Amino acid sequence: MSKVRMLQPHKKAAALDTPTDLKADAVTAISEALNTLLADTFALYLKTKNFHWHVSGPHFRDYHLLLDKQSEQIFAMTDDMAERVRKIGGTTLRSIGQISRLQRVDDNDADFVPPLEMLRELLDDNKNFTANMRRAHKICDDHDDVATASLIEVWIDETERRTWFLFEASRGVDRTGR
Known part of the structure; x- marks a missing residue:
């Protein structure tokens, strides 16, 4: 009597269909x-964390702590965003490759970025991020999705x-970061 048994064919994964009253x-x-x-x-999280890890100069401690706190806040948004997509019946990001294809935040791979340039670049990135959230909010408004719009309003305030x-x-810092 053999203990070997035939493999059973795999069943297809259940559809990721979540009930919602929103139209398709x-x-x-x-x-x-x-x-x-x-x-x-x-992308903004990683860029903020990159600058946190690589900041230097006389204001190191202040900037290091500021960027660490900001990166934590940015990362905290990710789960709520992804789960909101799933709650309404959509699917969300699956890979770094997909992130790189969709992101509108420019990466900064420079070996050295002066502290003031770091702050100003992140300032511009956050302003653009706010504008992009406002556009997403309009899409939610157009489709009567008040729950997603409400979340976006909180994220706008944080940004x-x-x-x-x-x-x-x-402000008032010279080009060398002093």
């Missing part, structure tokens, strides 16, 4: 907008606060 075109449009924001969020802090931290 709304799910598609909102999911696309949120997935692009999610790609931007990951405006980061922008404000980056602006104030970079």
Whole structure:
């Protein structure tokens, strides 16, 4: 008597269909907008963390702590964004490659970036991120998705606060970061 048994064919994975009262075109449009924001969020997180790891100079401690706190806040947005896509019946990001195809935040791979340039670059990135969230909010409004719009409003407020802090931290500082 053999203990070897035949392998059973695999069943197809259950569809990732989540019930929602939103129309199919709304799910598609909102999911696309949120997935692009999610790609931007990951890119902004990594860029902020990169600058956190590589900041130097006389204001090292202040900038290091500021960028660490901001990166934590940015990363905290990712799960809520992805889960919102799933709640409305969409699918979300699956890879770094997909993030790189969708992101609108420019990477910075420079060996050295002066601290003031770091702050100003992140300031611009956060301002652009806010503008992109406002466009996503309009898509939600157009499809009567008040729940996603409400989340985006919180993320806009958080991003405006980061922008404000980056602006104030970079004021009156000369080009060398002193």
